[in-house]
Amino acid sequence: MPADHPSDTASALDAEALRFHMKPTPGKIGLAATKPMATQRDLALAYSPGVAAPVRAIAADPDAAYDYTSKGNMVAVVSNGTAILGLGNLGAMASKPVMEGKAVLFKRFADLDAFDVEVEYTDPDKFIECVKGFGNSFGGINLEDIKAPECFEIERRLREELDIPVMHDDQHGTAIIAAAGLINACDITGRKIEDLKVVLCGAGAAGLSVLELIKHLGVKDENTIVVDIEGVVYEGRPGCHDRLAKHAIKTDKRTLAEAAKGADCLLGLSAAGVFTKEIIGSLAPRPIVFAMANPTPEITPEEVAEVRDDVIMATGRSDYPNQVNNVLGFPYIFRGALDVRATEINEDMKVAAARALAALAREDVPDEVANAYKVDRLQYGRDYIIPTPFDPRLIYWIPPFVAEAAVKSGVARRPIDDIEHYKQHLARRLDPTASMQQRITAAIRKEPKRIVFAEGEEPAVIRAAHAFENQGLGKAILIAREDVAKQNMRELGLPDDALEICNARLSEHNSEYAEFLYKRLQRKGFLRRDVQRRVNNDRNVFAACMLKMGQADGMVTGVTRHSNVVMKDVKLVLGPAEGGRVVGIASAITPGRTLLISDVTVEEFPDAQALAEIACATANAAKRLRLTPHVAFLSYSSFGNPPGERTEKIQEAVRILDRMGVDFEYEGEMAADVALDPDHHRLYPFSRLTQPANVLIMPAVHSASIALRLLKSAGGATVIGPMLVGLEKPVQIARLGSSVSDIVNLAGVAAYDLNTVDA
Incomplete structure (x- = not known):
C-alpha cells in the first residue's frame, strides 16, 4: 500500500490532495446503476435475455442507442498527457487524475456522465485512429491536455471523421469565457468590438482559439497583433505553422512593448511576469487586460493598480475578480449539444455560449452566489464582467442558447420544440425544488x-x-x-x-x-x-x-x-381563515421525493384536535402544490408499540379524522422509517397508506424543527419554507436575514395562496 502522505518536502496542500484522492476510495469517479438490480427479473431485463430487444433495435437504427443506452448523456474525456495543466508532457497515465477531475465537473455542473480515457499514443495519426475506434460509444468527446500544434490537427480530423460533438477544451473553453468577458468589457468602456485594437501575447492552442473566436464576434484582422516567444508574428516571418501564419499582419513592430502601445485590449495566455508596468502604462485609456496565465498571471491586479486605476482586468485565478474559468463553458456547451444530438460543436454554438454568459453577468446576482464568494454584493461592472462558476442559473441559462444555435446552424438531429419546457427540465436536473417553484x-x-x-x-x-x-x-x-x-x-x-x-x-x-x-x-x-x-x-x-x-x-x-x-x-389584524388553523409547513425536497412537514412554527404542543386540523390544512396545501397527500402522524412508536401516554393524542387525532370523513389518505401513529418505507405493509398489512407518506404530521414543534434540520444538514434535502397557511389572508414570514431568492420564493407562495381550495 502506498503511504497516505507525501515526502517531507511536499507542501501541506500536496499532502491534503494526495489524501483526498486516496481515501476513502481511490480516485474521484465510479459507476452507479440507473435501473433496479434487486430481483432475478431485474437481471433478466438488464442482461440476458431482455437485453436482446434493444440490441436488435440499435442494429436496425444506430440512433436508437440514444433511446436505449446512456450514450446521449455521456462524454469521454480523452488525453495523451502531452500538456498536463502547466506541468508539461508527463504521459498519459499521469493525466488520469486531471481527466477524472474533468469528469467530476461534468457531473457536478451539468449532470452529464463522463469517463476518462487515457491514450498512450503521442503520434497524432495513431491517437486519432484510437479515438475513432471507440468515439461513437459516447455522446461527445472532450479532448484535454494535448500539446500544440498537434492538438489542432487531432481536433480537426476527429470533428470530420466522427458524427458527435468533439471539442478540445484547452482551446475553446478559454476562448468562450474570455470572449464573454470581452463583450461586457467593451460594453462597460463604451467600445464597439469591431473597433477594438487587440494584442494577443501567447500563441498556443488557447491563445489562437481566443483570437479566432473574437474575430468571429467582429474584431477585425487588421486590428490584431499576435506576439509569441519569438516576438510579433508579422507577414513573412519564418517558422510559423499554418494556424499561426494566418494571423500574421503587415507591421514593422517586433516586440510586445511596441505592439501594446496604444492598444485597447491586451490578452495574455503566456507566462508569469510577461506584462510589465511600462507596458500597462502605454495602453489606451480604459484598457482591457486579460492576464490568463496559470497559476501566476502575466501581471497581477495589484501591480496594475500601482500604474493606473482605469483598467478592466481578468485573470485565471479564483482569488481575483473576473476569473476566466473553463468550467463556465464546457459542461453547458456539451449539455446543449447532446440534448439536441448535435453532430458537432461549431463556431455558432461557441459564440452563442459566449453571448449567453455575457448576458447572464448583466442579470441581478442571487445572494447565495455572493455569499459563496464572501462578498456583500456582485453587480455588473468592472469587477464583475463574467458570471461565477457556482451560479446556479448557469445550468438552465447557457445550454438553451447552445442548443438553439445548433438547430439554426443545421447540426442538430433532434430539435427542441418547446424551449421554455427545456429550460425547466434543465433546472430540475440539479435543483430538486425547481419543479415545485415552476x-x-x-x-x-x-x-x-x-x-x-x-x-x-x-x-x-x-x-x-x-x-x-x-x-x-x-x-x-x-x-x-x-x-x-x-x-x-x-x-x-x-x-x-x-x-x-x-x-x-x-x-x-x-x-x-x-x-x-x-x-x-x-x-x-x-x-x-x-x-x-x-x-x-x-x-x-x-x-x-x-x-x-x-x-x-x-x-x-x-x-x-x-x-x-x-x-x-x-x-392583531388578521385571524384564522373560517374553519381553519394557522400552521407552519416546510417542504423538504430530495431527488425523487418531496415531503411536507407540519407544524414547524406555530403550535408548540398540539392536542389531538389540533393535530387533526393541522393534518387537514397540510393535506390541502399538498393538493394546492399538485401533490397527492399520503399523511402520516409520526411518533416514536408504530401502532401502539411501544405503548406510551404521548401516543394517545396521536391515536385520538386519527379517530377524529375517521369521524370527519376526509378525502385524503392518513395513518398513524407511525415511526418515521415505517411511514417512508414503501414495503411497510409486510409488517403492517392493515395500513391505510397505499404509498410512502409524503405529508408528515409531527407531534410537537421541537420534533418538527429537529427533523427538518437533520434532513437539511445530514440528509442533503433542500428546504422551502416555513410556509404559513391558515390565516384569513395570505401572509408569508421569511426567516431573519433571508436571501433575495428566499424572499422572492415566499412572495410567490403568498401570491399562489396555499389556503385556496385546489380546483
Whole structure:
C-alpha cells in the first residue's frame, strides 16, 4: 500500500490532495446503476435475455442507442498527457487524475456522465485512429491536455471523421469565457468590438482559439497583433505553422512593448511576469487586460493598480475578480449539444455560449452566489464582467442558447420544440425544488397579484420586490419612507421610480385602517392612540391592514424581525381563515421525493384536535402544490408499540379524522422509517397508506424543527419554507436575514395562496 502522505518536502496542500484522492476510495469517479438490480427479473431485463430487444433495435437504427443506452448523456474525456495543466508532457497515465477531475465537473455542473480515457499514443495519426475506434460509444468527446500544434490537427480530423460533438477544451473553453468577458468589457468602456485594437501575447492552442473566436464576434484582422516567444508574428516571418501564419499582419513592430502601445485590449495566455508596468502604462485609456496565465498571471491586479486605476482586468485565478474559468463553458456547451444530438460543436454554438454568459453577468446576482464568494454584493461592472462558476442559473441559462444555435446552424438531429419546457427540465436536473417553484410561477403569472413587502426600505427586500415584478410574477408594493427607499434603489442601480412605495404614516388609508383596528381591539386593552401609533409606525400592522381592506392580495415580511414577533403583529389584524388553523409547513425536497412537514412554527404542543386540523390544512396545501397527500402522524412508536401516554393524542387525532370523513389518505401513529418505507405493509398489512407518506404530521414543534434540520444538514434535502397557511389572508414570514431568492420564493407562495381550495 502506498503511504497516505507525501515526502517531507511536499507542501501541506500536496499532502491534503494526495489524501483526498486516496481515501476513502481511490480516485474521484465510479459507476452507479440507473435501473433496479434487486430481483432475478431485474437481471433478466438488464442482461440476458431482455437485453436482446434493444440490441436488435440499435442494429436496425444506430440512433436508437440514444433511446436505449446512456450514450446521449455521456462524454469521454480523452488525453495523451502531452500538456498536463502547466506541468508539461508527463504521459498519459499521469493525466488520469486531471481527466477524472474533468469528469467530476461534468457531473457536478451539468449532470452529464463522463469517463476518462487515457491514450498512450503521442503520434497524432495513431491517437486519432484510437479515438475513432471507440468515439461513437459516447455522446461527445472532450479532448484535454494535448500539446500544440498537434492538438489542432487531432481536433480537426476527429470533428470530420466522427458524427458527435468533439471539442478540445484547452482551446475553446478559454476562448468562450474570455470572449464573454470581452463583450461586457467593451460594453462597460463604451467600445464597439469591431473597433477594438487587440494584442494577443501567447500563441498556443488557447491563445489562437481566443483570437479566432473574437474575430468571429467582429474584431477585425487588421486590428490584431499576435506576439509569441519569438516576438510579433508579422507577414513573412519564418517558422510559423499554418494556424499561426494566418494571423500574421503587415507591421514593422517586433516586440510586445511596441505592439501594446496604444492598444485597447491586451490578452495574455503566456507566462508569469510577461506584462510589465511600462507596458500597462502605454495602453489606451480604459484598457482591457486579460492576464490568463496559470497559476501566476502575466501581471497581477495589484501591480496594475500601482500604474493606473482605469483598467478592466481578468485573470485565471479564483482569488481575483473576473476569473476566466473553463468550467463556465464546457459542461453547458456539451449539455446543449447532446440534448439536441448535435453532430458537432461549431463556431455558432461557441459564440452563442459566449453571448449567453455575457448576458447572464448583466442579470441581478442571487445572494447565495455572493455569499459563496464572501462578498456583500456582485453587480455588473468592472469587477464583475463574467458570471461565477457556482451560479446556479448557469445550468438552465447557457445550454438553451447552445442548443438553439445548433438547430439554426443545421447540426442538430433532434430539435427542441418547446424551449421554455427545456429550460425547466434543465433546472430540475440539479435543483430538486425547481419543479415545485415552476408550478407556482406558472400559476401566478396567469393571474398576477398585488404583494406588499412590509420591510420595504431593506436593500434585500427592494431587490426581491424588483425581481418579483421583473419576472412577471405580480405587482410589488413597498411599505417604506419614500426618501429612504428611493435612495436605496439608486444605490442598487435601480430607477427610483422602479417600484410603488406606500408610506404608512402618509397613506390616504391611514385613518380607515386605524378605525378598523380600533373596533377590533378596543375590548382587548388598546386605546385609540395605541392603535393609531401601530398603524403609523408598525409596517407589519399596516401591511396586514392593506390585506384585510383589499388594497393588496398577499404579504411578505420577517427579514428584520423574529417570526414570533411578526406573528403577534399580524394577528392583531388578521385571524384564522373560517374553519381553519394557522400552521407552519416546510417542504423538504430530495431527488425523487418531496415531503411536507407540519407544524414547524406555530403550535408548540398540539392536542389531538389540533393535530387533526393541522393534518387537514397540510393535506390541502399538498393538493394546492399538485401533490397527492399520503399523511402520516409520526411518533416514536408504530401502532401502539411501544405503548406510551404521548401516543394517545396521536391515536385520538386519527379517530377524529375517521369521524370527519376526509378525502385524503392518513395513518398513524407511525415511526418515521415505517411511514417512508414503501414495503411497510409486510409488517403492517392493515395500513391505510397505499404509498410512502409524503405529508408528515409531527407531534410537537421541537420534533418538527429537529427533523427538518437533520434532513437539511445530514440528509442533503433542500428546504422551502416555513410556509404559513391558515390565516384569513395570505401572509408569508421569511426567516431573519433571508436571501433575495428566499424572499422572492415566499412572495410567490403568498401570491399562489396555499389556503385556496385546489380546483
